[in-house]
Amino acid sequence: MSRLQVVSGKGGTGKTTVAAALALALATEGKRTLLVEVEGRQGIAQLFETEALPYEERKIAVASGRGEVYALAIDAERALLDYLQMFYKLGSAGRALKKIGAIDFATTIAPGVRDVLLTGKACEAVRRRDKQGRFAYDYVVMDAPPTGRITRFLNVNDEVAGLAKIGPIHNQAQAVMRVLKSPETAVHLVTLLEEMPVQETADGIAELRAAGLRVGKVIVNMVRPHLLDEAAVRAAAGDRRAEVAGALGAAGVSAPAELVGPLLEQAAEHAQRVELEREQRAVLAKLGLPAYELPLIGEGMDLAGLYRLAGELRELGEVFA
Secondary structure (H helix, E strand, O other): OOOEEEEEEOOOOOHHHHHHHHHHHHOOOOOEEEEEEOOOOOHHHHHOOOOOOOOOOEEEEEOHHHOEEEEEEOOHHHHHHHHHHHHHOOOHHHHHHHHOOHHHHHHHOOOOHHHHHHHHHHHHHHHOEOOOOOEOOOEEEEEOOOHHHHHHHHHHHHHHHHHOOOHHHHHHHHHHHHHHOOOOEEEEEEEOOOHHHHHHHHHHHHHHHHOOOOEEEEEEEEEOOOOOOHHHHHHHHOOOHHHHHHHHHHOOOOOHHHHHHHHHHHHHHHHHHHHHHHHHHHHHHOOOOOEEEEEOOOOOOOHHHHHHHHHHHHOOOOOOO
């Protein structure tokens, strides 16, 4: 069972929306899910129509069966202060470091430190237990950086572990990598049925596998329904234009003959898109991973749409559990 679900994807594919819907889907039947944001965009707060997330775990939604979704926007500076307090007991000295800019330096200049802090905070939530010894969260869902940066983001702990041979930093990096490279973690990639996102997905899968990171599922987002195939367009564009005009007139459309041309152009574009999507599905099929399709929410993504998307994911059953 993968308790840490990492969601990545090319920009514009809706990875944050899918991560939020997945958190809702996993939180059903009384489960507790933590949804983690690491890029500082406050995209989760916007989706759930709530105020900006603070650096603390806060309940933002209730799923079916009284399951709960908590959210956390991880701030690298605050995470570093937590780290310094946990391992070095710096307390007020850590806050003094922040005032003189040392924290900002460490999180923006020192190689890999920022990503170690971000992934480390999520992994800590995965491992955390309550006083009864039960996991604090059944699942942790991370809205991760885009596909082009995901492998470096998750694997940077290996680099830090190589630089620090002993001590708390070494131990922290090793502990994080034990979670990230274990069956507890799965990295899902979100794509569209378009050439560039599909190619970036294929490249990302290859990089993740080479780094020893477990790839979960490919999630094809915003899939539009197929209304016509190319054969239907060819039939209508041939010697049946008069029949199309007649059908429009019978339906009460005014000036039907003038509409036949524009309608056939739109139909041809639709048929071309269907063929291109068929080609991209064939590319995805060769990746050797399960691919699941989510429909385009035509009315736009609001809170109701997010719950609808979560329902689509719930219908997949135990696929993501």
